[in-house]
Amino acid sequence: MLRPLQTLFFVFIGSFLLTSCATSQTKSTAKVNNAPPATKWGELVSNSAVFRQNHTGFALYDLEKQETVAEYQADRYFTPASNAKLFTLYAGLCMLGDSIPALRYTTKGDSLIFWGTGDPSLLHPDMPASNVFAFLKNWRGHLFYYPHNYTGKRFGAGWSWADYADYYQAEISPLPLYGNVVRFTNNTVSPRTFKDSLRTAAWSEKFKLARDEFANNFYSMGWPTKSFTEDLPFRVANSTMAYLLSDTLKKEVRLFPKTALGPQFKTLYSLPIDTLYRRMLQVSDNMFAEQILLLCASQIDPNNEGIDATKAIEHVKKQFLADLPDEPIWEDGSGLSRYNLFTPRSVVKLLQKIHAKVPQQERLFGLMAIGGKAGTIRNQYKSKTPFVFAKTGSLANTYCLSGYLRTKSGKTLIFSLMNGAYIKKTAEIRAEVERILTEIHEKY
Structure with missing residues (x-):
């Protein structure tokens, strides 16, 4: 009688320990994978079916609040193409x-x-x-x-x-x-x-x-x-x-x-x-x-x-860009170089610094490509009142857009949406970027 009781006892203890280990392991795993939830603005990018096979990064900053309101892979490096002109x-x-x-x-x-x-x-x-x-x-x-x-x-x-x-x-x-x-x-x-x-x-x-x-x-x-x-x-x-x-x-x-x-x-x-x-x-x-x-x-x-x-590049990096979140790999002025690598959050920080240098938005926005009106985005973002003022960046398998976005609620946002390593037609990527930024313009 004693032997069966001992057997049951050891089985119970073993089961308890195994369950405890499994629970502990589950909690540990959950802790490791418990990344901060993306905001709905970041989810517009992260859930995009068009971007599914892309290398995509996004950062969105509220000038009035002076805070980042959305990020998706914003610390990843991308070929900026003509975003280097910023x-x-x-x-x-x-x-x-x-x-x-x-x-x-x-x-x-x-x-x-x-x-x-x-x-x-x-x-x-x-x-x-x-x-x-x-x-x-x-x-x-x-x-x-x-x-x-x-x-x-x-x-x-x-x-x-x-x-x-x-x-x-x-x-x-x-x-x-x-x-x-x-x-x-x-x-x-x-x-x-x-x-x-x-x-x-x-x-x-x-x-x-x-x-x-x-x-x-x-x-x-x-x-x-x-x-x-x-x-x-x-x-x-x-x-x-x-x-x-x-x-x-x-x-x-x-x-x-x-x-x-x-x-x-x-x-x-x-x-x-x-x-x-x-x-x-x-x-x-x-x-x-x-x-x-x-x-x-x-x-x-x-x-x-x-x-x-x-x-000039080395001087500017040392004297004026030391506070960027990620060091820019910056090789030329135009973005023709495939050696350039920037992160979306660094581009957004740069645009903050540009805005501080030129706080007169009429002058600053007048320099940029203007949605529906001037430059490389004159055929996009068509609206009675322009709301996107930005710089495009295009090379083979690369499309980036970074700049300033005015919302219907009167906010001014800074954004950088960078795409690379895609095999879709650039027109599809461009249209998806337009859809996302237009939704932010309308609902933020």
Whole structure:
């Protein structure tokens, strides 16, 4: 009788211990997996069927409350594409004044020696005329162009070199002319210097213009069936730039040999700086973004030792961006580089800092692409009163949108919604981003 009782006793104790262990294990597991519940705004993103196979991150910040109201994978790193231009904007706001420092120059007798600081506006076909052309045209003595102060390469780190002939990848240079592109139309070639450089190549059913990679030899294939305007970057060389200036000014411009320029110089200012920011953000002009970084680099080069974008980036990161939640991997000004990596919460923090620099919302929002009205989102977010003011970012398999959102209730929100590594059509991703932001606009 005793043995069966002992057996039952040990079975009971064993069962109790096993149950206790299981309960303890369940509680422990529950504790580990007990992540904070997402808000309904974050759930719009996390529950999206369109984003299901994406790498997606989202952050939403209430300016009035000064608090984050929604996050979804906001600490993950994403390729930002042209969202990198927001970092370039902030660099400019921190380092540049109200007007573009277009030229540096010095004089020796009747000779004017001048060099560029990165200003992309001189003779640009889509920009207003500045005083730089008149300044050079009206000089009564000799003109010498010094091109040796640029120490960078023609393309940024991580760019696709196969895109050398595409309009969005003009070469970087210290004193761009004509936007560093040749503009072809049905009847004209500008700058006219290149009008004899166009040849007819092999036949093609589809009209196309092309260029040799390392020479300014342009080719047309096929025949245009309608009016067209097409920009192709030209190959930048010191002699080419001096010749373009000579041809346009109708006076000789010679190259000045490489030497130590030193700190003795004057600066000529040109257009309002917002003309650069607005085109960079609304049209998503890559060339302007890279050149704005060079303008910033020139501000930390008082002895004219040499400018390049990497110096500006490192300076801005150290002096102005040390408080971001996550260190930005920032390689270029435009976002063409696949090396760039930012997190949504860092982009939102950056947009807070931009807003603090430009608290006048009429000015700030006027620089951005405006939903239903201007720039890269003019065909989206259509409303009687615009409510999205943002920067797009698009590369293959990448679509990001970050900026400011006005709600029907009168709130101003900052958001960053970043998508990458998807195989759907970008139009589907773009439409889903629009659906989510429109719902927040209507219901927040």
